Amino acid sequence: MRVIICEDYNEMSVRAAKLVACQIAIKPNCVLGLATGSTPIGLYENLIEMERVGEIDFSGVTTFNLDEYYPISPENEQSYRYFMNKRLFSKVNIDIERTHVPNGMTDDPEAECERYEKMIDEAGGIDLQILGIGQNGHIGFNEPDKELAPYTHITDLTPETIFANSRYFESEAEMPKQALTMGVESIFKARKIIILASEGRKAEAVKSMLSDKITPKCPASFLRLHPDVTLICDKQAARLL
Numbered sequence: 596m597r598v599i600i601c602e603d604y605n606e607m608s609v610r611a612a613k614l615v616a617c618q619i620a621i622k623p624n625c626v627l628g629l630a631t632g633s634t635p636i637g638l639y640e641n642l643i644e645m646e647r648v649g650e651i652d653f654s655g656v657t658t659f660n661l662d663e664y665y666p667i668s669p670e671n672e673q674s675y676r677y678f679m680n681k682r683l684f685s686k687v688n689i690d691i692e693r694t695h696v697p698n699g700m701t702d703d704p705e706a707e708c709e710r711y712e713k714m715i716d717e718a719g720g721i722d723l724q725i726l727g728i729g730q731n732g733h734i735g736f737n738e739p740d741k742e743l744a745p746y747t748h749i750t751d752l753t754p755e756t757i758f759a760n761s762r763y764f765e766s767e768a769e770m771p772k773q774a775l776t777m778g779v780e781s782i783f784k785a786r787k788i789i790i791l792a793s794e795g796r797k798a799e800a801v802k803s804m805l806s807d808k809i810t811p812k813c814p815a816s817f818l819r820l821h822p823d824v825t826l827i828c829d830k831q832a833a834r835l836l
C-alpha cells in the first residue's frame with residue numbers, strides 16, 4: 596500500500612481530487628466507486644471546482660456508492676442518496692441515471708444486493724474506488740466480525756457505528772440499525788483504491804490497517820493484499836505510524 600501523509604485535511608482532499616481527476620482524464624467513461632461520510636466532503640468540493648474551471652468533465656462517468664442505510668428513503672436528509680445528490684451529483688455535469696446507490700427502500704434487500712453487484716459487473720467493474728475508514732476499521736459497512744461477506748449484502752451495524760453515526764440523526768432511535776453495503780470482494784474487484792483518513796480519531800484504525808494482523812476484526816487490513824491501494828491521510832490520522 597502506498598502511503599501519502601499530508602499536512603492537513605485540505606491537502607488530503609486536494610491530493611485525492613488530483614488522482615480522481617487523472618482517472619477521469621485517462622478514461623472519460625470510467626466507473627468510480629464513491630463513499631459518503633465526513634471524510635470525502637473536501638474531495639468532492641475540489642472535484643466540483645475542477646469541473647467548474649474546465650479541468651475535468653463528469654459527463655461520461657458512472658458511479659456506484661459503497662453503501663446505504665436500511666431502511667431509509669432517498670428523501671431523508673441522512674440517506675446516502677441524499678448526501679451524494681447534495682454534495683456532488685447536483686453540482687457537476689453527471690447523468691443522474693448513471694449514479695447508483697443501493698436502494699434503501701427495497702422490500703427485498705437480498706434481491707437488491709444481488710441486482711447491485713450485477714450492475715457493477717455489467718458496467719465493467721470499478722476503475723477507482725474511494726473509501727473512508729471507520730474508527731473500528733470498517734470499510735463500507737463491512738463491520739469487524741469473525742468472517743466477512745464477499746459481495747453486496749445486508750448487514751447489522753455495530754453499536755460503535757450506530758453511536759458514531761447517530762450524531763447526524765435527531766436521536767439514536769431514528770438511526771437505521773442495518774445497511775446495504777458492497778462486500779470486501781466487491782471492493783477488491785476495483786482496479787485501483789484510494790482510502791482516505793483524517794483526524795486523530797482514525798489513528799488507531801489506520802495503524803491496525805497497516806501494521807497489525809490481516810484479520811476480519813479490522814476489515815481494512817485486507818486492503819494490504821490488493822495490488823493498487825493508496826492511503827492518503829493527514830498527520831493526525833498517521834500519528835501512530
Ligand code: F6R
Pocket residue numbers: 629630631632633634635661662726727728729730733734735736
Ligand atoms: C461511507 C462508508 C463508511 C465511512 C466511514 C468513515 O460510505 O462507507 O465506511 O467511510 O464510516 O466515516 P467518516 O468519513 O464520517 O468518518
